[in-house]
Amino acid sequence: MYSRPFGGGLSCGEASSPKVLKCYRVSFSGEIGVKAPATRRELEDLGVQTLLSRAEALGIPLRVEREGGRLRVELPGEHERLLRTHPGLGRITELLEPSAEELLSPPFWEELLPPRPFTFVVYVPSIRSRESFSRLLHLKGRLLEILRDLARRHLSYWDNHPPEHLEIHLEGRERNLLLLLRPRRGLGGLPVGSGERVLLLFSGGPDSLLAAVRLLSRGQEVALVFFDDEVPGRAEKVKTAARELAYFLPRARVEFFRVAFREVQELIGEKVPRRERCFFCKACMLLIADEVARREGFSAVATGEILGEQASQTLPALLFTVRASKTYPFRPLLGYTKEEVFRDLAELGLSAAARRNLPPCPFVPDHPRTRPRSRPEKVLHLWPEIQKRVKSIGREILSYGG
CATH class of the missing domain: 3.40.50.620 (HUPs)
Known part of the structure; x- marks a missing residue:
């Protein structure tokens, strides 16, 4: 039911039926991050092993691969709870890779935005390349204009509940953009099996x-x-x-x-x-x-x-x-x-x-x-x-x- 290998050849088998997978960037808990390198790697590997084991037992299609000290995880969006409730994971964020044209397209955002009124904030990380940083700031400025316009339109759906807050992070890679949405807090702590x-x-x-x-x-x-x-x-x-x-x-x-x-x-x-x-x-x-x-x-x-x-x-x-x-x-x-x-x-x-x-x-x-x-x-x-x-x-x- 599962595909992509993790680490040194860990894998979960083959997908039994095609499903639309949603992509997430997942960080380990801060508690794991401050451990000595060997201990940290051991806890990270255990956290992934238990995640794969849970997904297999629950029948959830899952793909996991390392990206530096974090994970790139793909699974059906309706099973996001699996990530948010997994011991050892600290932060779960939706990950998309749009082109610049898609990023600045209102229809692209209409599919991502809540139907109700919303507030928003857009972050761009500080990076060494001045050219890339300037490009991201330019895209951020244009994106803010689009989001302001869409936010005004959504005011017609006003109800008696607080508006949803949308946190957006925009990162640049050599060939593509990374769009990170709605960071959520994970369960944190340590993976099951690291204790008694x-x-x-x-x-x-x-x-x-x-x-x-x-x-x-x-x-x-x-x-x-x-x-x-x-x-x-x-x-x-x-x-x-x-x-x-x-x-x-x-x-x-x-x-x-x-x-x-x-x-x-x-x-x-x-x-x-x-x-x-x-x-x-x-x-x-x-x-x-x-x-x-x-x-x-x-x-x-x-x-x-x-x-x-x-x-x-x-x-x-x-x-x-x-x-x-x-x-x-x-x-x-x-x-x-x-x-x-x-x-x-x-x-x-x-x-x-x-x-x-x-x-x-x-x-x-x-x-x-x-x-x-x-x-x-x-x-x-x-x-x-x-x-x-x-x-x-x-x-x-x-x-x-x-």
């Missing part, structure tokens, strides 16, 4: 979705562990969320562990103060997740907790669960606000997944405490009995769209 394996407590809600993506953008290979309370409909909704998350992983699939947790919750309901159930429940989740992580070769456990968002996520509550479980999880969203979570998920294309209603937990008390009164050691006293109540821990691989 992390097991994330996964509820299918917005916080755990974003926590998974944030860990991926730090180069970690993420797997999910779901604690099933057997409420009708929950498991399928959580699996649906996990499959949507698989879009971001190199092979578009995610390792998914399911813990039969209902009997543990029933035991907690019998043995601990009603208003403190959530503290003990979370501590037990961390203990079980830590055991799964050790058994399966994960380096760490992570959660999507946000400081102060829920009664079980106050600072005293978080300290209780850590001391009770002797587990020190990563919490990539600890300082987030809920507004920031939904904003970031919208940028990632996960708005619908984030707003999917999940059934409430039947064991949550009406008025949970925010500050534990029980001693953390009580969890460890209950641990032998808790282990007997975990009847099964299943493992499966979930694929995007599967």
Whole structure:
């Protein structure tokens, strides 16, 4: 399905059907750019390998080649999200190579401009050749006149929303022009596989979705562990969320562990103060997740907790669960606000997944405490009995769209 080779002969096969491809200039993240040369090249190659792997798994035609320290990528425009959500990529810009005549043709721009009112800015880079620089400045001046005229015409489409801003970069080559449009911020960070394996407590809600993506953008290979309370409909909704998350992983699939947790919750309901159930429940989740992580070769456990968002996520509550479980999880969203979570998920294309209603937990008390009164050691006293109540821990691989 894929064509052009990358680097030392990496390729993706042949295109199965002709598609109109859109061209992009893609820069690696600034974080990769400041590494030592050998490390930088290794991370860049890994970033491209995982991009090719994702595209192949998702069935997206893709061409990639190096251009200096950047990439030239071609893929169908409707799949631009693949680039914007790929760990290790920092900037994605549409790339066209018009002739001077095309550049100064209003019909050429009518196809590129938004139908609504727009503002615009045109940049020309400073280059050594005075002759080439003067030529670009001359083209810029004429282009500004054309865009001003088109912008006035588009005012007739005025609505109650802010105008779209169009950023344009004009570069010159010996034989052609390069037109760069609409630079967008990529996910940044490091490519998946440059870190370790992390097991994330996964509820299918917005916080755990974003926590998974944030860990991926730090180069970690993420797997999910779901604690099933057997409420009708929950498991399928959580699996649906996990499959949507698989879009971001190199092979578009995610390792998914399911813990039969209902009997543990029933035991907690019998043995601990009603208003403190959530503290003990979370501590037990961390203990079980830590055991799964050790058994399966994960380096760490992570959660999507946000400081102060829920009664079980106050600072005293978080300290209780850590001391009770002797587990020190990563919490990539600890300082987030809920507004920031939904904003970031919208940028990632996960708005619908984030707003999917999940059934409430039947064991949550009406008025949970925010500050534990029980001693953390009580969890460890209950641990032998808790282990007997975990009847099964299943493992499966979930694929995007599967």
